[in-house]
Amino acid sequence: MIELDALTKRYGGTVAVDGLTFTVKPGRVTGFLGPNGAGKSTTMRMIVGLDRPTSGSAAVDGKPYAALDAPLRAVGAVLDAAPLHKGRSGHAHLEFLAATHGIPRSRITEVLELVGMAGAAKRRAGGYSLGMSQRLGIAAALLGDPGVVILDEPVNGLDPDGVLWIRTLLRDLAQEGRTVLVSSHLMSEMAVTADHLLIIGRGRLLADTGLEDLIDRVQVGTVLVRSPDATPLRDALVRNGATVTADDPGTATVRGLTAAEIGEIANRESLALHELTPHRASLEEAYMNLTREAVEYA
Numbered sequence: 149m150i151e152l153d154a155l156t157k158r159y160g161g162t163v164a165v166d167g168l169t170f171t172v173k174p175g176r177v178t179g180f181l182g183p184n185g186a187g188k189s190t191t192m193r194m195i196v197g198l199d200r201p202t203s204g205s206a207a208v209d210g211k212p213y214a215a216l217d218a219p220l221r222a223v224g225a226v227l228d229a230a231p232l233h234k235g236r237s238g239h240a241h242l243e244f245l246a247a248t249h250g251i252p253r254s255r256i257t258e259v260l261e262l263v264g265m266a267g268a269a270k271r272r273a274g275g276y277s278l279g280m281s282q283r284l285g286i287a288a289a290l291l292g293d294p295g296v297v298i299l300d301e302p303v304n305g306l307d308p309d310g311v312l313w314i315r316t317l318l319r320d321l322a323q324e325g326r327t328v329l330v331s332s333h334l335m336s337e338m339a340v341t342a343d344h345l346l347i348i349g350r351g352r353l354l355a356d357t358g359l360e361d362l363i364d365r366v367q368v369g370t371v372l373v374r375s376p377d378a379t380p381l382r383d384a385l386v387r388n389g390a391t392v393t394a395d396d397p398g399t400a401t402v403r404g405l406t407a408a409e410i411g412e413i414a415n416r417e418s419l420a421l422h423e424l425t426p427h428r429a430s431l432e433e434a435y436m437n438l439t440r441e442a443v444e445y446a
């Protein structure tokens with residue numbers, strides 16, 4: 149588990165992370181979502197001890213990262229796609245990591261196969277594509293067979309094959325019972341990757357919600373209605389429990405009734421309808437509404 153308690157980071161006058169409190173649970177993919185500059189990377193860096201909180205705390209399995217006995221076995225993180233020594237091969241990089249952390253060499257072969265780099269790992273890292281560097285970074289993160297996996301914007305710059313591969317890998321890791329925290333600024337990506345969402349803006353938590361719950365919430369849509377009998381229709385709809393806002397004469401937005409229900413009410417009351425258009429809010433719109441203020445501020 150990852151537990152944040154009022155985690156805060158200030159850089160001079162900038163509050164990058166502002167009192168974040170949440171728990172990231174095992175067995176599911178948790179999407180850490182927010183516009184650029186929202187504070188995702190800073191939060192992740194603090195979780196793995198690369199940055200010191202101004203106040204508050206971040207704990208992995210109940211301890212601050214620095215207090216973990218075997219950090220590589222507890223947490224695997226990829227926070228930057230290209231931290232490799234260019235002259236060294238991917239294999240040599242993993243050998244060094246394994247040797248310094250008491251991890252058996254046999255595990256190197258395992259993780260390289262897992263990320264599809266078994267063949268390429270002997271080549272110098274300087275010649276790797278972004279996708280290869282990304283895979284090698286993930287191999288390094290998984291070397292200690294960690295219970296917690298943290299990836300910062302892993303699909304950035306990947307081709308469609310790479311994106312699909314990462315999605316499948318994240319699902320598999322969660323299914324094995326690991327805690328998986330993955331950041332993105334794209335709702336479209338999180339909608340197909342994550343089970344649970346933590347949405348932040350300006351360093352603050354805006355939503356801590358299951359993806360399905362969020363979908364249920366935003367699927368309560370509105371219906372656009374055009375009618376030459378706008379006034380009596382409006383009265384009839386309100387009598388049936390709807391909320392009606394008149395957009396301009398003859399056009400109204402109706403909440404609380406489906407398009408079918410509105411059509412039947414109009415029919416019963418012998419009122420003409422010229423248009424009846426259901427409108428479902430998308431996840432993308434829900435995300436934009438949640439983060440609008442944060443984006444405008446940026």
Ligand code: ADP
Pocket residue numbers: 159162163164165182183184185186187188189190191
């Ligand atoms: P995200 O990962 O969501 O894009 P970041 O965590 O990178 O957001 O940044 C959050 C805020 O903190 C931004 O306003 C950024 O400019 C600021 N910030 C991040 N790192 C530093 C730093 N080392 N020094 C000063 N400001 C920083």
